[in-house]
Amino acid sequence: MAIVLPQGRLNNTNDEYIRKFIMERARILAVVGLHGNTFKPHTGTKTSVLFLQRYTEEELKKINAVQSKYEKQWQKFLEEIKTLAKKTNLTEESLPEELTGFLNSFYGSYEEEPEAEDNDKENGEEALKAETVEDLYEAIDTLKEEIETLQKEIKNADREKKKELTKKLKAFQKSLAEKEYSLGLKTLTGRLNILLNDGKDSEEFHKFWLRSKSAKELSYPIFMATSQKSGKDNSGEYVYKKDSSGELMLDENGHLIIDHDLDFIAEKFIEFAKKQRYDFSRESYKYKSEMLMAAEEKAKYGK
Incomplete structure (x- = not known):
């Protein structure tokens, strides 16, 4: 089967x-x-065509067997990650490939924080607004002091005042948690600890790791191509082929020829499919085989 999807569906984390x-x-x-003009004038959204073939029962059994194998290795791998998290001065190179990939895709790309002076030069006013590690440490220390003060005040406050102070305390505690989380994201060690201590994040990484390990073992070639000529201009009007003298070309039936490259891509895909020995009609072949066997049985036994 083939389906057309917006490219965002293939790239967006959500x-x-x-x-x-x-x-x-x-x-x-x-x-x-597909080219951005393919569906103009209706939409200029970039799209892609996916060609898929549903797995057979045998293929699904193989996939499940591979996933089960790596599932048994998960706890051992998790212990290795916990050991890594205790080390200082971690680098991306020292982490397993699957872990680095998950941290960057789940929490965003990690980059060491540049010097404040260079940061100001490159980003101007935005750099001044960005919270640096020092900013976060300072904010965290201030919040901790405020929380400690509030906790003391609450002990000696009357009922009404205690209610007011408790509400304020919760707001400060929430802000503290957010600042500590932001600080954690500034370093690899911090990200790793967030990952290990957050149940939901850990489970997401578990799934990600399992898929990544299984995919490596079950990897297969995929035909990839990008259309450079859609046969339409930016307004969505059709563009037709012209000969060397600038005259519009006609096909054997006297029709104008749309200037696109999808036929060429289709030919290359067919070549690729033949090399990979793709079977585009498994079900029909199975049906034909069963019909042939039934016919042979009838001819042989008269049934």
């Missing part, structure tokens, strides 16, 4: 569940990126 749904049920045969 749409990972769509990609997961597809990959768990079908093999991706090809991904063809």
Whole structure:
């Protein structure tokens, strides 16, 4: 089967569940990126065509067996990560590939914080607004002092005042947690500790790791192409082929020829499919085989 999807569905973090749904049920045969003018004038959204083939029962059994194998290795790997988290001066190079990939995709790309002076030169006013590690440490210390003071005041306050101070205390505690979280994201060690101590994040990494390890073992080639000529201009009007003299070209039926490259891409995909020995009609072949066997049985035994 083939489906057309906005490219964002293939790239956005929030749409990972769509990609997961597809990959768990079908093999991706090809991904063809379409030109931005393809669906104009109706929309200029960048889209891609996915060519898929549903897994057979045998293929699903193989996939499940591989996933089960790595599931058994998860606890050992998790202990290794906990040991890494205790080290200082961690670098991305010292982390397993799957872990680095998850940290960057889940929490955003990690970059060491530049010197304040260089940061100001490059980013101007925005740099002044950004919270540096020093800013966060200072804010955290201030909040801790405020919280300690409030806790003392609450002990000696009357009922009404205590209610007011308690509300203020909760706001400060929430702000403190947010600042500590932001500080954690500033370093690899901090990110790693957030990952290990947050149940939801840990579970997401568990799933990510399992898929990554399984995908490596179950990897297969995918035909990739990008259309450079859509056959339309920026207004959505069709563009037709011209000969060397600038005259419009006609096909064998006297029709104008749209100037696109999808036919060329289709030919290359067919070549790729033949090399990979793709079977685009498994079900029909199975049906034909069963019909042939039934016919042979009838001819042999007269049934």
